[in-house]
Structure formats: structure tokens, C-alpha cells
Amino acid sequence: MKKAVSFLVVLLLVIMLIPSANSFNSSAPQIFSSSLEQKQPLSSTPNVLYDRTAVVAYADKFWDIYNPSYNNYSDSGGDCANFVSQCMIAGGLSLWQGYNGNGAGVDSKGAMPFCDYLHQNLVNYQSATWDYIEWSGTAPSWLSPGDVIIYGDASNETSPDYWRHAVVVVEGYGNNAKISGHTTNRYHVAWNYAFPSPFHRTNFYRLPNGTISEYTQFKVTASALNVRVGPGVQSPYDTPIGQIKLDQQYIAYEYVVNATGKKWWHFWFDNRSAWCSADYTATINENIKFKVDTANLNVRTGPGTGYQIVSNIFSGQTFTAFELLTNGTLDWYHFWCQGRNDTWCCANYTTPITDNMPRSIAGWIPYWSWNSGISTFTNNIELFDEISPFWYKANADGSLNSYSGAGNQTFVKLAHDNDVKVLPLISNEYNKTLVNQILSNLSIMNNHISNIVNLVVANNYDGIDIDYEGLYASDKNNFTLFISNLAEELHSKNKLLTICVQAKWSDSITWDGPGAMDYENLSKHADKLRIMAYDEHWSTSEPGPIASYSWTENIVKYAITKSSKDKIVLGVPFYGRDWWQTGSDTWDSDAYTYTGISGLMTSEGATREWNETAKVPQFTYYDHLGDGKDHYVYYEDNQSLSYKLDLVVKYDLGGICAWSLGNEDQNNFDIMRSKLAVGKSFIFYLSQGWNLITLPLETSYTAEALALNITNCTHIGCWNNSLQKFIIHEKGTGTDNFNLQPGIGYHVYVSTKSKINITGTALKTLSVDLYKGWNSIGWRNFTNIDAESLAQNITNCTAIAYWDSTLGRFIIHPAGAEVSNFAVERGSGYFVYVEEEGY
Incomplete structure (x- = not known):
């Protein structure tokens, strides 16, 4: 009994650290609130793909017209910076952090109205490489389509006239680059058409390409959700630019947690990137996810080229389709765009987004x-x-x-x-x-x-x-x-x-x-x-x-x-x-294995034919020794x-x-x-509240990645065996985003019943280091055993505990006792108390 007293006292301390479902609040379990970081600024280095093909396609579409989704500054000193920033947004960037030294920045549509603002944004928030020439010189060799040029007056360095006219590169490289722009509309003209006269200085900006680490599909759960130019409701993006509606689905390629601790999705609204609050959405994995792989794709009101064009989407932009129809020789996606349900695009100019995960x-x-x-x-x-x-x-x-x-x-x-x-x-x-x-x-x-x-x-x-x-x-x-x-x-x-x-x-x-x-x-x-x-x-x-x-x-x-x-x-x-005809319009057949088919082909002296239309093999033969009929084999x-x-x-x-x-x-x-990427799958059903699970496969997950894979999951926690304390990661924050390992138990909090569905490869061997005190382990074997059998197989083990998600508490089995000898099941996590270190 002395051993039992020692581990029971320690376990009571552990239980005090685990909140019940009733103690959970909307922000974090109270017991862990002091360790959770509520804010996460967006990195100054863009982590989203900058699609230069999309930039050029947008410029080609709007070089001589104005996109009604944006403001028009042609009567307010010029529309050049506004047009260039629109091209950048079409390429996947967000300019919402763009402020100059006086606090001005993006307008109500998320674009830059003035060249000095655009310069500050490029240098300070888009991490652009910056170079310039004055009076004479050549363009840098790195200059490429999608890069930006701002012309200025070298004699006015202390005034905004230092940056006076902006254009975007749309063709060629280095000194052979060509540009397009607004104010005096230009289409694919030499970059130096305005240098050294009338402008004496040329600033070149090389934008980083960036990467997309993952796509997150989300569904709107509110009746209507405002779409904004940045992740928040404060100025300058307090005026919505549109709405998306209940049950509509979009694809986020980035998210941030803003200064108020709220999570926002960055996604394609139509031909521009935009933001919406994640609070009124649910992450899902449904329907068709696709990416545009042509420069400029028309959006129509129906599945065919005869329907009205209502918008355009550009290279690299991603959307969710809920219907796929074939009309003649073309396939058409029925998809959500601009908050509408009646938009279609030709699927032949897209590619499906896949996760490249192993398949069952x-x-x-x-x-x-x-x-x-x-x-x-x-x-x-x-x-x-x-x-x-x-x-x-x-x-x-x-x-x-x-x-x-x-x-x-x-x-x-x-x-x-x-x-x-x-x-x-x-x-x-x-x-x-x-x-x-x-x-x-x-x-x-x-x-x-x-x-x-x-x-x-x-x-x-x-x-x-x-x-x-x-x-x-x-x-x-x-x-x-x-x-x-x-x-x-x-x-x-x-x-x-x-x-x-x-x-x-x-x-x-x-x-x-x-x-x-x-x-x-x-x-x-x-x-x-x-x-x-x-x-x-x-x-x-x-x-x-x-x-x-x-x-x-x-x-x-x-x-x-x-x-x-x-x-x-x-x-x-x-x-x-193998078919043969039994009447004027009746047939009969025999089924064959592949071995049987091969033998039949040999015995009948037939030759394999490839049906290119059906993409299957076939052959025919005449049964001389049998029924005396023609036979058709597929x-x-x-x-x-x-x-x-x-x-x-x-x-x-x-x-x-x-x-x-x-x-x-x-x-x-x-x-x-x-x-196929061959692998194993694992599905585990979760109760509302805290669950203690393990990943019985060789797979690669961080706490955040696992949380994103579980509907309505808000927190992932683990017990650090060596430190003897809990670590909790809150989804959507950068805090304590630990790597998950096989053989370890992890705490998962879900606000409703949910499930885990992951894929990986089989674990062949596995050992877990055990420290004196409580240790979190996971059971990966298909063979179920009981708690006493597990305790007897662990040196110096005095107790096994599991988390009862229904009761919201631990159930303890003291080694050698007859009480609470529960089943140990694959996919579940457990706590093991050992008096000396081991494995």
C-alpha cells in the first residue's frame, strides 16, 4: 500500500492540471492560460507564393481599363501606383501592412494610391530587393516579369516626388524588360521609355517568390461573412469589399492571428486576394479543390463558352468547386467566386490540388x-x-x-x-x-x-x-x-x-x-x-x-x-x-481471372488488342471446337x-x-x-472535450498541423515526460507548436464530437524512454491487452491510467490490484508511473 499512496498523490497533482470539459472556455483552458500567447504578428517576409504569371495576366487584362472592384485615381494625380498594387494583389500578396512614415497606407480597397506609399510597402513589408540608377545606366539582370519599377526625380529626394510614377514588368528580363502601366496607359513598352527623361531616377524592386506550405479549405458558418482587404475590422479595412455566404467554401493559402488575437484567412475572393474572419468558418476537406494553370481564365454564368463572362481568375489562384460537368469536349467547374453560387470556369485549364498523402x-x-x-x-x-x-x-x-x-x-x-x-x-x-x-x-x-x-x-x-x-x-x-x-x-x-x-x-x-x-x-x-x-x-x-x-x-x-x-x-x-451471342439480341458470358484469360488467349491463338478509347485490353476468337460462335473478350x-x-x-x-x-x-x-503513395491510415473518434490519443503510424505532424486536421479542435497538449509538466498548443497561435512523435500520448480538445483521420507508414519498432514519475505513452498495437498486462511488461511500473473522456477524469489501475483493469486499445494514450527510469 505504500507504493500506491506515493503514485496516487502524484496522480492527484496531474489530475488537477487537466481541466474538465466544464472548465473549458472559448479562449483556452484556464489552467493553461498563463502559458498561451494570444497574439502572433505576420512575418515581414511573405510566406505566400507570388505568382508572376498572374501578375502579368492581370496587367494585360486591365492595362487600358479600370477594374470596378478598386478605386480609380486617374482624376486625382494618376492611377499608376493603384494599378501596380492591384497586379501585386492578383499575384497573391496582401498590402495591408503598408504604411509610410506618416501613417498613411492602403486605401479602402486594399491598394496603394501613391508611389511613395508603394515604395514603403515594397521595402518594409514585402521584403523586396531594391536597387536604383540615376541619369544613366542599365536595369539589373534580375529584373523579371512581376517586378516593380518606380520612376522619380533625383533632385527631390526629401519629397514624395522622389517616387513619381509606378509600372509593372510584364515581359523580358534585365535590360530587355518591358512594362505596362496606368495614368498614361502603357502596354509592353521598354522599361526605359521614361528614363532619363522625363524622370531622372529609376527604382527597381525584386519581389521574393515565396512558397505555399499548405492549403486550408474552409466553409462559411454564418449567414453572411464580410470580406475585407486585411485581417481586421479597423481602418483602413473597415469597409467590406464583398461578402461570402453560408456554406460557401473557399481555400485559404495563409492565415494570421492579428493584434487582437483573432485568426483571419487569406484567400482568393475572385481575381484578387482578400481576408475574412476565421471565427465564422469551419475547416473541412470536401469537394474539388483546384488551381488555375493558365494565365487568364474566364468566369462565366454557366458551363459553356456561350454564357456571359462575369469575371476573370488568374494563374495560381485556388478555388473550391461543388460540381463538375462535361459539355461537348470541355469539362466545367461550378464553383464559389465573389460570394456567388452561379459561377463556372473551364476545368481543362486547371489542375486539382492534392496533398500527396498516402492512399488506402x-x-x-x-x-x-x-x-x-x-x-x-x-x-x-x-x-x-x-x-x-x-x-x-x-x-x-x-x-x-x-x-x-x-x-x-x-x-x-x-x-x-x-x-x-x-x-x-x-x-x-x-x-x-x-x-x-x-x-x-x-x-x-x-x-x-x-x-x-x-x-x-x-x-x-x-x-x-x-x-x-x-x-x-x-x-x-x-x-x-x-x-x-x-x-x-x-x-x-x-x-x-x-x-x-x-x-x-x-x-x-x-x-x-x-x-x-x-x-x-x-x-x-x-x-x-x-x-x-x-x-x-x-x-x-x-x-x-x-x-x-x-x-x-x-x-x-x-x-x-x-x-x-x-x-x-x-x-x-x-x-x-468472354461473351457469345445466344439470340438475335441476347448474350451470355463467363467470368475469368487474368490467368484464365491468358490461358484462353493462348489456347485459341488470339492476339491481345488495346482499345485506346476505353483504355482496356480485348480480343476476339472463333470457337471451332466448342459452340462454333464468335467470342468477344474484354x-x-x-x-x-x-x-x-x-x-x-x-x-x-x-x-x-x-x-x-x-x-x-x-x-x-x-x-x-x-x-500511389503507399501508406496506412488511422481513424479515431473523439468525444466532446479532452481526449487522450496517440498516432500509431510513422507520420510527420506538428501540434498545429494535427489541430488543423481535426474539425473543431482548439488545443493539442502533451505531457513532457522528462520535465514532468504539461505543454499546450492553442490552434492558430505560434506558441508551443511542438512536433508529435509515435508512441506518445497527446491530449486533444474538441468543442464537439469529431475524429482524426491521418495517413502514414507502418511502425516496425518503437521504444519510449520512461522517467521516474508519470510518463505519457501511446498504444500502437492492434492486439488489445489490459492495464495489468501492460504494467507487468514495464519495469518498475506501479500504475497505469487512462483519460475517460465521458467522465472527464483519469481512471487509475494500481499494478497488482484487481480494480479498474481497463482495456488498452490501439490509438489511445495512457499514463504510466515508474519508480525508476527505463523504457
Whole structure:
């Protein structure tokens, strides 16, 4: 008992440091308020990309006209500085810090009205390299498109006339540079057209290119949110330049915490950069994010060149689209711009924004071809993040039947030992009536959910894969309700739910099967939608591709308008079919594995042909020895798979799932390794308030990066084992932004229920140094153990504690005692008390 008294006293001190959910306030947990920095000035060195192509495109668009979004100073001494600063803003910069020595600066539209103001801004706030010549000389060799020139009178150094006329470089380099400008409108004229007469001095400004470290997508949560020229509501940006509306989405490429401690997003409003308060937004990862990759792109009121042009966007600017349509040979994005919902641009002149994160690779293994499937899985096990054995069948009363080999714990252990999650498949064997009986009776539905959850927990599965196909379209809402309730129960136990959904490419598809699949609402509850993008041509259809490229792309285009892309998993086929005609307009076919297809081609003396339109292989043969008919064979190999993986990358999908392992061209796996960034994924569901978690993958996160990855997260904390104290990072500040390490427990505060969804690579070995006293650790293993077993495996350990997020307090298990012997689970963090240092 003496040992127990010593660690309990220390633990009470630890508990005093952790606030309950009730003690949390909107700015920071009170206990940590003294260590939180509330203000963070923007660095004087721009950290955003300066897109010189956009600068030139803007100058070419407006060199002889005035942009109505800005003020016009042509009748107030000249519009030259105003025009140049507009070009800089189009390139991605913000001039909101620009003040000269007398306190003047940007105007109400965020531009610079006068040349001396512009000079001060370039030198003091944009960190421009500055050089000049007087009376004679040549331009510096570094002068490039996007750079700025200000002419002046060398005899008036002490007055504003020292900087009298501003222009922007739009063509050429060094002494061959050409400029454009306002006041007397100029278009691509030599830089020295006004030097040495009438101006005797020329100032050259080289702007840094900068970088974009990350994009943050946000959604407006207020009915209307003012858009401003700088991050605040005080002068000179107290007059809004526009509004963005509820649920509209934009992409921030920078944020700052201003002098009042408020966070502001820097984003593209239309053809200019602008700011809005982050307080009335939520960070998300939904829909299509794209970047303009042409100099000047028209914004129209509809998806076609016949619609009215209402604006222009320029190179490097980024936006969010919520619809993608094909009109003739062109694709069109329906996107949010200028606070409008009716704006479109041609997607052919954009590129998707991707995060280059690893993607999930999964596969199904049918019980009827278990041996070949398990062989494929074992030989390529490092590729996989999830595996779904075809093990269970639903019954009309809500119970479950097992197929041959179901629950094989040797297989589960093999997968877990290699950081592969096991999500067995439950089938309805294409029986729509069976599922209707489950869905139409709430008692049976609840019984079905309980049976599934109990099955997952009892067998240490990581979740379940629901494969209910061919459903009545009229069961759409009840099926969504079933998935919603099942997800809630599984997520409460930190288990995953994936759904096999039949392919669709339009809301107009309302027939049985795909008509029952409400992608948008299903994706709100399930962890992943596995889209079965195959059987474009099926067993009794006319011959054709299993999954042509254009058909698959149309499915993807539709899906990404209904679900966040990280939840979309593209189901890819590993098989083929051999069709023959049975009547004037009827057909039949046999399914083949890739090995079977190769054997058939050899035995029939056929030659592989490549269908460039469908991007699949095919061949034909005449069956002399059999039915005496012409046969038409379409199948999938590594070349056709390669094109499908290109779609995964192009549209930034969450990954792929293969139907089915054992059927494949063996070269498929080399294509996967070369096309996809292979990794593992981790999803953990968080309760409102404080949670104690760990990252069971090899990944690279700072506290701020993790906080940004979690919806409604405000703080990330860690216990410093060596210093024996807490460190807390508040999202949106630069204070205590520590690096996260595997094997350590971290405290996460969320204002509502939320989840973590990260990707990384498997941890092979891991050790954590333990210091005398309390230590924070994380459990990365798939195998669950209890607190007593963990304590017995740690030298000199006298107690294990975990944070109960529901109760808002620690639960303690004294080593050797029978009380509070809780389960130790993957992804959770724990506190370990040791009396001597070790590991």
C-alpha cells in the first residue's frame, strides 16, 4: 500500500492540471492560460507564393481599363501606383501592412494610391530587393516579369516626388524588360521609355517568390461573412469589399492571428486576394479543390463558352468547386467566386490540388477462392492498409450466417502483425427482399446492428464492410438510416464502417441497386464509400469493357461532388469476361481471372488488342471446337489499372479496393507501387472535450498541423515526460507548436464530437524512454491487452491510467490490484508511473 499512496498523490497533482470539459472556455483552458500567447504578428517576409504569371495576366487584362472592384485615381494625380498594387494583389500578396512614415497606407480597397506609399510597402513589408540608377545606366539582370519599377526625380529626394510614377514588368528580363502601366496607359513598352527623361531616377524592386506550405479549405458558418482587404475590422479595412455566404467554401493559402488575437484567412475572393474572419468558418476537406494553370481564365454564368463572362481568375489562384460537368469536349467547374453560387470556369485549364498523402489500398478475398486470395495478400502484404474477407451473410431476421473460414484468427493476426486492418464483408447475396425486411422493421434493424457490432468486437475486427447490393430504390432512406445508426454504434467503440456502393454517375439514376445509394448522406456517416466501378457490361449484356476509362471517370466526377474525396475508394476490377451471342439480341458470358484469360488467349491463338478509347485490353476468337460462335473478350490488366490509378491521383481520392485478390495480373502490384503513395491510415473518434490519443503510424505532424486536421479542435497538449509538466498548443497561435512523435500520448480538445483521420507508414519498432514519475505513452498495437498486462511488461511500473473522456477524469489501475483493469486499445494514450527510469 505504500507504493500506491506515493503514485496516487502524484496522480492527484496531474489530475488537477487537466481541466474538465466544464472548465473549458472559448479562449483556452484556464489552467493553461498563463502559458498561451494570444497574439502572433505576420512575418515581414511573405510566406505566400507570388505568382508572376498572374501578375502579368492581370496587367494585360486591365492595362487600358479600370477594374470596378478598386478605386480609380486617374482624376486625382494618376492611377499608376493603384494599378501596380492591384497586379501585386492578383499575384497573391496582401498590402495591408503598408504604411509610410506618416501613417498613411492602403486605401479602402486594399491598394496603394501613391508611389511613395508603394515604395514603403515594397521595402518594409514585402521584403523586396531594391536597387536604383540615376541619369544613366542599365536595369539589373534580375529584373523579371512581376517586378516593380518606380520612376522619380533625383533632385527631390526629401519629397514624395522622389517616387513619381509606378509600372509593372510584364515581359523580358534585365535590360530587355518591358512594362505596362496606368495614368498614361502603357502596354509592353521598354522599361526605359521614361528614363532619363522625363524622370531622372529609376527604382527597381525584386519581389521574393515565396512558397505555399499548405492549403486550408474552409466553409462559411454564418449567414453572411464580410470580406475585407486585411485581417481586421479597423481602418483602413473597415469597409467590406464583398461578402461570402453560408456554406460557401473557399481555400485559404495563409492565415494570421492579428493584434487582437483573432485568426483571419487569406484567400482568393475572385481575381484578387482578400481576408475574412476565421471565427465564422469551419475547416473541412470536401469537394474539388483546384488551381488555375493558365494565365487568364474566364468566369462565366454557366458551363459553356456561350454564357456571359462575369469575371476573370488568374494563374495560381485556388478555388473550391461543388460540381463538375462535361459539355461537348470541355469539362466545367461550378464553383464559389465573389460570394456567388452561379459561377463556372473551364476545368481543362486547371489542375486539382492534392496533398500527396498516402492512399488506402484494400482488397476483397472471396471465401470460394480463399487460397489464391490469401497467397496474393501475403505476397504483397506491405501494400495493404485494409483487407476484407468475404465471411458473412445477413439474414432477414437480423442475424448473421458465416461462410467457410469465417473468423479465422490466424488470418486476423497475420494482418494485424503487418499493420493491416481487417474489415470482413457482410453480403445480402443480391437479395433485395431480405434487406427490405430488415430495413422496414425497426426492431429487426436494431437487432441486426447489435449483431454486427458484437461480431466486430468479439473477433477483434477493425470494423465491417457492408455489401448490400441490388436494393429497392424505395429503400434509399431506410438504408441511409441503417448506416447512420450502425456507424454511431461502431464509432463509439472506435471501429470503422465501409460500404460497398453500386456505381452511379448522375442523380438521374433512380432504378433499383444504385438508386438506393445516397452517396451524399451515406458519406456523412460511413468512414469510406467503396464504389464498385465495374460491370459496365455484365454477364448478360452485350460485350464491352468491364470498366472503361470514361465511364469510370464520370463515376468519379459525380462522387466527388457528393462526398469528401478522402472517403471515396475506387473499386477496381481484376477480372474479365468472354461473351457469345445466344439470340438475335441476347448474350451470355463467363467470368475469368487474368490467368484464365491468358490461358484462353493462348489456347485459341488470339492476339491481345488495346482499345485506346476505353483504355482496356480485348480480343476476339472463333470457337471451332466448342459452340462454333464468335467470342468477344474484354478484361483488365496492369495497363488498364494504370489508367484507373491515374484517376485516383488526378481527383485525389482516398484509395482503391480490388475485386478480387487472386484474380489479378501479377504486374498490377508494381503499378500500384509506382502510381500511389503507399501508406496506412488511422481513424479515431473523439468525444466532446479532452481526449487522450496517440498516432500509431510513422507520420510527420506538428501540434498545429494535427489541430488543423481535426474539425473543431482548439488545443493539442502533451505531457513532457522528462520535465514532468504539461505543454499546450492553442490552434492558430505560434506558441508551443511542438512536433508529435509515435508512441506518445497527446491530449486533444474538441468543442464537439469529431475524429482524426491521418495517413502514414507502418511502425516496425518503437521504444519510449520512461522517467521516474508519470510518463505519457501511446498504444500502437492492434492486439488489445489490459492495464495489468501492460504494467507487468514495464519495469518498475506501479500504475497505469487512462483519460475517460465521458467522465472527464483519469481512471487509475494500481499494478497488482484487481480494480479498474481497463482495456488498452490501439490509438489511445495512457499514463504510466515508474519508480525508476527505463523504457
